[in-house]
Amino acid sequence: MAEKLEQRVAVKFCFLLGKTVVMLETPYKEAALGKTQVYKWFHRFRNGELSLADQPLSERPWTSRTDENIARIHELILEDRRRTIDNLVDLSGVSWSSCQWILSEELQMKRVIAKFMPHVLTADQKQSRVDACRELQEHLEIDPDLFVKVITGDESWCYAYNPETKQQSSEWKSSNSPRPKKVLRVKSNVKTMLIYFFDANGIFYSEFIPNGLTVNKAFYLRVPKCLRDAVRRKHPELCKVGGGGFTTTMRQRTKP
Numbered sequence: 001m002a003e004k005l006e007q008r009v010a011v012k013f014c015f016l017l018g019k020t021v022v023m024l025e026t027p028y029k030e031a032a033l034g035k036t037q038v039y040k041w042f043h044r045f046r047n048g049e050l051s052l053a054d055q056p057l058s059e060r061p062w063t064s065r066t067d068e069n070i071a072r073i074h075e076l077i078l079e080d081r082r083r084t085i086d087n088l089v090d091l092s093g094v095s096w097s098s099c100q101w102i103l104s105e106e107l108q109m110k111r112v113i114a115k116f117m118p119h120v121l122t123a124d125q126k127q128s129r130v131d132a133c134r135e136l137q138e139h140l141e142i143d144p145d146l147f148v149k150v151i152t153g154d155e156s157w158c159y160a161y162n163p164e165t166k167q168q169s170s171e172w173k174s175s176n177s178p179r180p181k182k183v184l185r186v187k188s189n190v191k192t193m194l195i196y197f198f199d200a201n202g203i204f205y206s207e208f209i210p211n212g213l214t215v216n217k218a219f220y221l222r223v224p225k226c227l228r229d230a231v232r233r234k235h236p237e238l239c240k241v242g243g244g245g246f247t248t249t250m251r252q253r254t255k256p
Contacts, residue, residue, distance in 0.1 A: 007032065008033075012045060064098035072094075073099060073107070077107070081173070088103075111173075112171060112177075115180070150200075152197065156196075160190040192208050204231075
C-alpha cells in the first residue's frame, strides 16, 4: 500500500507540473501502476479531486470479477493467446469491461505483437554464422576498410502473398512471457527470382529473372558483364581502359 501511495504522489506531482508522461516502470518495476490506473488518477485530478485516498467502494458486489471467472479467463487465454476480448466475452459470459479488467489488472497481461523472423535456425546454423562473423572480424582487424572494397551478390525468391496484420498476430502475454515470433507468411503460387548486388552504400545492381527463362550457365555468364556495366556507369573513376580490353578495379577509398 505504501508503494501505491508513493506512486500516486508521483502522478500528482507530474500533473501539477503539467506533465502527461509518468515513468513509473523504471523505479517500481513490476509493482508500477498500470496505464489504466495512471489515467484514472489524472482524470480525478483534472476534475479537481486532489485527494490521494481511494474513493469509497459501491455496496454493489462485483459479480463478474470472481475467482472462478478469473480462472476461466486465464484458462481460455492459455488455450489460445490470440483470442480477443470479444471472443472471451462470448466464451465466458463475462462482461467486456470485466474481461478487460481481469486481463490487465488480475492477470497482468497485455497484447504483444509478434516479432518477424525470416526463418528459425538450427544450432549448427547458428554456430556456422558465429564462426563466419569471427572470421570476418579477423580480416577487419588486418584491413579496416575491407567492406568498402567488396561487392556482394545474392539471389532470392520473391513471392506474392497475403500478409498477416500486426493486430492479427498479437497475443496476450504477461510481463514475464517471451515475445511471440512469426516465421513464415502465407505464400502464393506467384513468384519470381531476384538477383542483386550491393556494396557498402546499398543496392548496386539488381534484376528480376523473366518468367520462363532457364537459369543456366549462359545466363550466369551474362550477369558479371551486366555488373561490370553497372560499375562503369555509377563509378567511372573506379574503372580504366587498358591494353586491348576493359578492366574493372575497386580502389581503396580514403576517409574524409
